[in-house]
Amino acid sequence: MPVTPPRIAxxxxxxxxxxEVDQVKVFYRxxxxxxxxxxxxxxxxxxxxxxxxxxxxxxxxxxHYRLIAxxxxxxxxxxxxxxxxxxxxxxxDVVEGFTDRLALTRFSMYLFDFGAPVGFRLAxxxxxxxxxxxxxxxxxxxEGLSDAAREFTALTPDTPGAEQAVLDLFTLxxxxxxxxxxxxxxELIAPEGWLLDQHFLxxxxxxxxxxxxxxxxxSNIAAYPDWQAxxxxxxxxxxxxxxxxxxxxxxxxxRAYLSDLPDAEVHLFDTGHFALEDHLxxxxxxxxxxxxxxxx
Numbered sequence: 001m002p003v004t005p006p007r008i009a010x011x012x013x014x015x016x017x018x019x020e021v022d023q024v025k026v027f028y029r030x031x032x033x034x035x036x037x038x039x040x041x042x043x044x045x046x047x048x049x050x051x052x053x054x055x056x057x058x059x060x061x062x063x064h065y066r067l068i069a070x071x072x073x074x075x076x077x078x079x080x081x082x083x084x085x086x087x088x089x090x091x092x093d094v095v096e097g098f099t100d101r102l103a104l105t106r107f108s109m110y111l112f113d114f115g116a117p118v119g120f121r122l123a124x125x126x127x128x129x130x131x132x133x134x135x136x137x138x139x140x141x142x143e144g145l146s147d148a149a150r151e152f153t154a155l156t157p158d159t160p161g162a163e164q165a166v167l168d169l170f171t172l173x174x175x176x177x178x179x180x181x182x183x184x185x186x187e188l189i190a191p192e193g194w195l196l197d198q199h200f201l202x203x204x205x206x207x208x209x210x211x212x213x214x215x216x217x218x219s220n221i222a223a224y225p226d227w228q229a230x231x232x233x234x235x236x237x238x239x240x241x242x243x244x245x246x247x248x249x250x251x252x253x254x255r256a257y258l259s260d261l262p263d264a265e266v267h268l269f270d271t272g273h274f275a276l277e278d279h280l281x282x283x284x285x286x287x288x289x290x291x292x293x294x295x296x
Contacts, residue, residue, distance in 0.1 A: 012060075012063040014032065019101050024073050026078050026098050027077035031065070039131075041107060043115075044095070048178065051069035051071050052076065070098050073086065088114075106131050135238060140228065140253075141228070141257070155214070175194045182246055240264055242275065267282075
């Protein structure tokens with residue numbers, strides 16, 4: 001009796017390009033969907049990663065959705081000119097210019113970690129472009145800061161011991177811990193993620209860029225009320241997928257969104273910060289269903 005081969009899910013094709021924005025050579029990945037009018041998702045990465053953190057998600061969903069993932073200045077393959085000031089406001093400037101260069105007039109945003117402060121700044125500037133939000137451990141509420149996160153984000157260059165505390169975050173052990181802390185099964189976490197992140201962190205000038213962003217993170221906390229007001233005013237369709245054992249942004253940060261977005265979908269997973277690493281099979285269908293329901 002002939003054996004029927006299993007159905008194979010064909011991965012998407014993805015292109016890898018650069019575009020110049022205000023003298024910044026922005027690297028980005030873009031999936032090539034089968035339909036020209038496919039829903040568009042701007043994938044905004046976190047620290048200490050870059051667009052490569054979305055490779056498996058793009059392989060999985062990119063045939064049906066146009067997924068676009070840029071690297072910020074100071075991250076990944078993007079090249080910033082000498083003298084570029086690394087702040088969250090400037091990262092948002094570059095991402096806004098990036099969307100202009102690609103003529104992205106409407107998109108959903110995937111907000112993860114640093115992607116939340118970048119994405120919410122963009123949302124405040126261009127609210128008409130935002131079709132929906134997919135929030136994965138991207139914090140916008142004081143309730144979502146762990147004690148450790150509060151202590152770290154309160155550091156200033158004048159705080160005793162601050163410089164060493166910040167520099168310790170850029171070591172291989174710390175990078176690996178961001179992937180593995182909180183996971184139920186560390187064997188599901190591929191080592192290439194933290195090794196590639198560390199490669200980029202160790203490039204000339206990158207630690208100085210990350211140091212500046214670490215001290216600037218408090219500007220995001222100060223902006224939380226503005227982001228929350230935007231959510232209440234615009235009520236974007238929102239899907240929240242959250243690693244509930246994230247040591248930096250705990251589960252309360254996911255539930256806090258419901259105070260301003262009572263209709264948001266919230267899904268909690270027994271894992272840490274980089275939830276896509278070990279829960280892609282559960283999260284990808286949620287994203288697909290959300291985009292199918294909300295894009296029109």
